[in-house]
Amino acid sequence: MVTGSTGGIGLAIAKGLADAGATVVIYGREQERVDAALAQLRTTRAGAQARGVVADLGTAGGCQALIEAEPDADILVNNLGIYGVKAFFDIDDADWEAFFQVNVMSGVRLARHYAQGMKARGWGRIQFISSESALNIPAEMVHYGVSKAALQGLSRGLAKVLAGSGVTVNTILPGPTRTEGAIAFIAGMAQERGVSATEMEALFLAENRPSSLIRRFASPEEVANLCVYAASPQASATTGAALRVEGGIVESIA
Template identity: 55%
Template sequence: MDLQITNKTAFISGSTKGIGFATALGLAKEGVKVWLNGRSEMSVDAAKARLLAAVPDASVSGIAADLSTAAGCNAVVNALPAVDILVNNLGIFEPKPFEAIPDEDWFRFFETNVMSGVRLSRHYLPLMKQQNWGRIIFVSSESAIQIPEEMIHYGMTKTAQIALARGLAESTKGTAVTVNTVLPGPSRSEGVETFVQQIADQQGMTFGEMEREFFNNIRPSSLIQRFATPEEDANMIVYLCGVGAAATNGAALRVDGGVVRAAL
């Protein structure tokens, strides 16, 4: 499918690895001018090299900025005043019992997972409406629907992203701008892979054994009974960026492997 977005400009937050990088790679293959983001110049440069190795003729740039802060978001919009596509992918997670989550963690998760998208969208959305074309996508999680007991603060921010995206979509009525949310399920990103491997090592298990244990006991409702790959998640995000997805607006689309037991 030709997504008809060649030469469009996209900024993907938190895109030096995982779903963010897979999304940047997918967009680059469609001829999109991609802007990567990470917290350090080293991580951004490494991601640029990886992407160019895969797509040698790609147009790829990078901005090192901590988007959990207003200053970091300002640095991005100053360096890149306008985009056609904004993917709010940045997110952090951390298993922790509710009683052990201090105020500082609640604010840190909200600033990173929610306010980064608020600040970037606040700048770019009006410009998209002025040019009468644009795509904003929030990368949420199935944890927005089934709040995990071990990560309530994380789940709260993922639910907030859905509400934010739907509200922003309402403001695009009658335009060719869309705002949607994608809800990946358990995915084998670098962060998750490292976390699962550490637990597996502690328990004297292989990654595969730990994966089976996870889906047997923690996410037994999964229909695929495995971690999705970042590329599988990114496929949905990249599709939503295309011209052919123009009729999808204000939607929350699951790529959760069937974890959420619901038809809609």
């Protein structure tokens, strides 16, 4: 089960899991996008086993609809998330609530259900796609960083709840990633500043993420590679961890 998987990192994770032999459930809010993602998956991955569910996981009702459509899962990747630049003093209560419902509560609701079945079966993998922004809260979108930091606590706490059960729980921390949304964001900034998209990407990193060690945006596939490993039997001793795939942005040796 990969939420927010009609494009970007989510779709890359779904493709990676399909390559590894998993039956994948694609989720999205629009039937057209779900159908397009499934078609792409089946076209590029011959023999891939995949199906889709349309629901709004930013609501309790949407999460329940997904649970009813797909009652069990061995691997749950909570990738769904929203972000947006907004000055702190302009972030109102409705914005805070929206970010928590989508970025945090969707994962809470799904993990609360699917973890019980995993525990009963003695095996499972739960991941929360966080961000380096959880450790390096961006001043330009504090609400986003705080919501991702909340996932860190949620993941660690759930890992303790499931200790010894055979179910692992981890967060994945991407950095700037070349998704459709990021490409559009950089293109808009490039137009405003009269530079090319390639130049703007370098400027963005220099101005906003100067500690990057790879000095570029990661690809969705690079993030997905870590997610697939963390979902595999080989990662059986990795739990309660924050796994970084952010290009060395975070200034920490831990």
